[in-house]
Amino acid sequence: EVQLLESGGGLVQPGGSLRLSCAASGFTLWSYAMSWVRQAPEKGLEWVSGISGSSDSTYYADSVKGRFTISRDISKNTLFLQMNNLRAEDSGIYHCAKVSSGWYGSAIDCWGQGTLVTVSS
Amino acid sequence: QSALTQPASVSGSPGQSITISCTGTSSDVGGYNYVSWYQQHPGKVPKVMIYDVSNRPSGVSNRFSGSKSGNTASLTISGLQPEDEADYYCSSYTSGSTLFGTGTKVTVL
Numbered sequence: 708e709v710q711l712l713e714s715g716g717g718l719v720q721p722g723g724s725l726r727l728s729c730a731a732s733g734f735t736l737w738s739y740a741m742s743w744v745r746q747a748p749e750k751g752l753e754w755v756s757g758i759s760g761s762s763d764s765t766y767y768a769d770s771v772k773g774r775f776t777i778s779r780d781i782s783k784n785t786l787f788l789q790m791n792n793l794r795a796e797d798s799g800i801y802h803c804a805k806v807s808s809g810w811y812g813s814a815i816d817c818w819g820q821g822t823l824v825t826v827s828s
Numbered sequence: 829q830s831a832l833t834q835p836a837s838v839s840g841s842p843g844q845s846i847t848i849s850c851t852g853t854s855s856d857v858g859g860y861n862y863v864s865w866y867q868q869h870p871g872k873v874p875k876v877m878i879y880d881v882s883n884r885p886s887g888v889s890n891r892f893s894g895s896k897s898g899n900t901a902s903l904t905i906s907g908l909q910p911e912d913e914a915d916y917y918c919s920s921y922t923s924g925s926t927l928f929g930t931g932t933k934v935t936v937l
Contacts, residue, residue, distance in 0.1 A: 742926065751831070751931040752866070752874065752917050766924055802873065812921035814864040814879035821873070 709733035709817045711803045716822030723793050727822055729786040729803030736784050737761060740806035742815060743777065743788045745824075747799035755801070756788060760809025771797075793826045800824075832857065832918055832929035839935040845906040848932045850918030851899060858899035862921035865894055865903045869914045877916075878903060910936050 715727040727743070742757040756777040757766045765777050776789040786803055800821035807816040833851040840846040850857065850865075857863055863881045866874035876885055878894035881901060891906045901920070905912055913936045918929035 744928075752868075752919075752928040753831075754919070754926040754928055757926065766926075768925055807876075807879065812860075812862050812926065814876050814919070815866075815874070816876055816885070818873035 709805060711805060711817060711819030713801065713803050713819045713822040716801060716824045718825045718827065719793055720828050721794060721826055723826070724789070724791045725793065725824060727788040727790065727801055727803075727824075729788075729819060731784045731786065731803075731805070734805065735781075736779050736786060737781050738809060740809055740811040740813065741777075741779070741786050742804045742806060742811060743786075744802045744804050744815070744818075745797075745799040746802070746821075747796075750799070753799075757806070757811035758786070759811050760806075764811075766811055790824070793824075795826050798824055798826045830927075832920060832927050834916075834918060834929040834932045836930070837933045837935065839937055840905075840908045841937045842908055842910065844908050845904060846908060846934065848903045848905075848916055848918075848934070850901040850903070850920075850929045852901075852920055852922075852927065853899055856920040856922035856927055857896065857901050857918075860921050861896070863894065863896060863901040864919045865892075865901075866917045866919065867912075867914045868917065874917065905934070908936055912936060 743755040803819040805817040865878040
């Protein structure tokens with residue numbers, strides 16, 4: 708069974724940093740693209756970042772480019788999102804998401820429950 | 829990178845058909861056949877209902893169908909049922925990123 712378990716969220720001041728983790732099980736990270744998608748309270752979905760399957764190609768929304776970095780540890784089957792220079796508008800639930808193929812543009816077929824990030828002073 | 833445009837709400841009676849639109853540009857919806865639709869019930873994670881414009885994943889009811897014309901994609905729910913009441917989001921590939929729609933709340937009257 709495919710499972711995604713996020714961790715690392717919390718309360719951080721504006722300008723601060725957080726590192727989110729997503730432990731994947733039931734499949735191999737190397738074989739599939741992965742994405743991070745966030746959802747502010749009572750708001751819609753926003754794609755944040757993606758990484759291709761069998762390559763290290765990474766992609767970012769304009770709103771986070773230069774501040775966030777997506778990466779993975781294949782040996783631990785874990786996906787990461789390093790978030791720096793955080794802003795209030797970055798607050799929300801961050802979902803780790805498995806893409807249905809090795810290409811990040813394919814549909815998402817599995818979502819983690821998410822980890823809450825709150826940026827506030 | 830602007831969100832794709834969806835109507836805020838759509839409603840229908842049980843048994844009726846409804847259609848949700850998703851409007852983008854020639855750089856996203858109109859340029860690629862990589863449009864997906866997701867259903868999200870309150871407090872739950874999204875579930876893919878349609879991928880690659882019109883394909884239905886295994887296990888999704890055939891009451892859900894997708895199509896595209898120009899820069900606008902559509903999700904049609906036929907034979908509306910109470911459990912279809914949820915938020916629906918479209919998504920499209922665009923060069924270098926992925927875009928989600930603004931979301932549509934479907935209400936079953």
